Amino acid sequence: MCGIVGIFNVKKSDESMRSQAINMAKKSDIGVRIGQGYIVVRTLFWLMNDLQ
Amino acid sequence: MDPQSGGQPLYTDDKKVVLAVNGEIYNHGDIRKKYEGKYNFLTKSDCEVILALYRDKGASFLEDLNGIFGFALYDIENDIFLISRDHMGIIPLYHGWDEYGQYYVASELKALEGVCNKIEVFPPGHYYYSKDKGPKKWYSRDWMEFENVKENKTEIAALRKGLEDAVHRQLMSDVPYGVLLSGGLDSSIISAVAKKFASRRVETEDKNEAWYPQLHSFAVGLPGAPDLIAARKVAEHIGSIHHEINFTIQEGLDAIRDVIYHLETYDITTIRASTPMFLMARVIKSMGIKMVLSGEGSDEIFGGYLYFHKAPHAKALHEETVRKLDKLHLYDNLRANKSLAAWGVEGRVPFLDKEFMDVAMRINPEDKLPRNGRIEKWVLRKAFEDMLPESIVWRQKSNSVMVSGTVGLTPLKSWFRIRSQMISWQMRHSNFLIKRLHPKKNTITEVYFNRISRPNQLRFVFLLFRL
Numbered sequence: 001m002c003g004i005v006g007i008f009n010v011k012k013s014d015e016s017m018r019s020q021a022i023n024m025a026k027k028s029d030i031g032v033r034i035g036q037g038y039i040v041v042r043t044l045f046w047l048m049n050d051l052q
Numbered sequence: 053m054d055p056q057s058g059g060q061p062l063y064t065d066d067k068k069v070v071l072a073v074n075g076e077i078y079n080h081g082d083i084r085k086k087y088e089g090k091y092n093f094l095t096k097s098d099c100e101v102i103l104a105l106y107r108d109k110g111a112s113f114l115e116d117l118n119g120i121f122g123f124a125l126y127d128i129e130n131d132i133f134l135i136s137r138d139h140m141g142i143i144p145l146y147h148g149w150d151e152y153g154q155y156y157v158a159s160e161l162k163a164l165e166g167v168c169n170k171i172e173v174f175p176p177g178h179y180y181y182s183k184d185k186g187p188k189k190w191y192s193r194d195w196m197e198f199e200n201v202k203e204n205k206t207e208i209a210a211l212r213k214g215l216e217d218a219v220h221r222q223l224m225s226d227v228p229y230g231v232l233l234s235g236g237l238d239s240s241i242i243s244a245v246a247k248k249f250a251s252r253r254v255e256t257e258d259k260n261e262a263w264y265p266q267l268h269s270f271a272v273g274l275p276g277a278p279d280l281i282a283a284r285k286v287a288e289h290i291g292s293i294h295h296e297i298n299f300t301i302q303e304g305l306d307a308i309r310d311v312i313y314h315l316e317t318y319d320i321t322t323i324r325a326s327t328p329m330f331l332m333a334r335v336i337k338s339m340g341i342k343m344v345l346s347g348e349g350s351d352e353i354f355g356g357y358l359y360f361h362k363a364p365h366a367k368a369l370h371e372e373t374v375r376k377l378d379k380l381h382l383y384d385n386l387r388a389n390k391s392l393a394a395w396g397v398e399g400r401v402p403f404l405d406k407e408f409m410d411v412a413m414r415i416n417p418e419d420k421l422p423r424n425g426r427i428e429k430w431v432l433r434k435a436f437e438d439m440l441p442e443s444i445v446w447r448q449k450s451n452s453v454m455v456s457g458t459v460g461l462t463p464l465k466s467w468f469r470i471r472s473q474m475i476s477w478q479m480r481h482s483n484f485l486i487k488r489l490h491p492k493k494n495t496i497t498e499v500y501f502n503r504i505s506r507p508n509q510l511r512f513v514f515l516l517f518r519l
């Protein structure tokens with residue numbers, strides 16, 4: 001079981017989105033509870049940004 | 053499934069499609085077989101079949117899945133995203149937009165709070181393909197219209213097989229599991245059927261011995277609650293290893309704040325019923341159990357609530373069952389998922405299995421009407437009467453079961469009154485926020501009852517809680 005966070009249509013800078021994504025995972029306990037949520041967030045985030 | 057290789061996110065072998073998913077795909081074995089030699093699976097995760105299906109069919113594969121899920125898929129090469137949620141909204145999913153037009157999805161509402169200007173519940177049975185303007189419905193059934201089922205023949209044997217198959221499918225697990233046994237009809241049936249299959253490993257089509265062959269059942273309630281006695285009776289009958297968890301009124305009250313935090317709702321009935329479940333989940337987790345089967349959905353499918361006795365005719369009953377199922381993601385599904393997930397326990401709900409629902413909702417609604425000597429859920433009782441004690445099978449739903457399913461009526465009343473007073477107090481002290489956000493509403497009650505049942509106002513609920 002895993003919580004998910006996804007961000008699409010990314011328009012802001014890399015760094016601000018990165019910290020925002022991490023904060024979202026932390027705030028929802030997804031990262032803490034699942035242990036993989038943080039990675040999910042970060043990976044999705046970087047994939048999004050690779051395309052910007 | 054496959055906790056060792058099921059790490060997230062999942063990728064296709066060329067790394068061009070990435071998937072973040074929360075849930076279980078019960079028919080993954082059949083889908084894997086179909087794509088053997090055509091798709092290169094990198095893990096044994098049940099959810100990886102979503103990638104195989106996407107590669108084959110684009111966005112039009114959701115009907116192929118039988119499971120519970122919320123996922124976000126990103127196709128890097130084509131810059132396409134696909135978001136979707138299971139047919140009944142058993143797995144939570146929210147989405148939102150910020151001031152820059154960025155689009156967010158998350159398993160929990162609180163992840164989006166403070167980031168998005170607009171937050172909504174992602175509708176169950178829908179998908180959002182980035183080529184489209186917004187979510188589209190993928191789950192639609194003939195039985196949603198009374199006209200399509202009114203002439204159907206009711207087959208008790210098919211109903212029984214349908215539910216047994218659903219439980220069997222959902223016993224797919226690589227981790228220790230159990231059943232929630234409240235002592236009511238629904239959880240007793242699920243427990244009895246689970247016990248029937250527990251000794252064999254489902255993943256090997258029952259050829260091998262199960263990794264965790266002993267079935268553990270769990271009941272929770274205030275000391276002396278009648279349901280606890282009923283649950284004990286069922287456990288003795290089916291031969292499960294039974295665990296009885298007591299809690300005090302004070303423990304219930306102390307937990308309310310945490311329950312609201314995790315459930316992200318202020319719905320009174322949901323919070324009331326979730327609190328014992330939340331307390332129970334902590335104990336279940338401490339015993340190393342990672343997954344439990346639960347009986348949610350039966351009352352909605354079969355018209356099990358006592359007010360169904362007043363249904364004037366079969367059409368009215370059927371339409372009410374469809375309506376209740378449509379709203380279930382806001383109430384019982386929230387309870388079953390989030391009360392347990394708060395402690396890292398996964399809840400599964402065989403009554404809401406996609407295939408079983410098709411069987412149960414195509415029953416002639418005339419046979420669900422409680423009349424002519426038949427009590428509510430007569431067809432379900434009849435289908436499983438040989439698996440449970442007679443006193444359980446033919447025990448009519450009591451008020452205590454109706455409102456909680458876990459605690460006795462007398463202590464419940466006092467607990468309910470105290471809890472209501474507590475929430476009223478919280479709401480009174482939230483007055484300034486309500487006036488600021490809803491200047492046209494005159495009273496707290498008006499705001500509460502107007503807002504609380506609307507999915508797109510969940511953000512308000514969360515804000516209220518944060519005070």
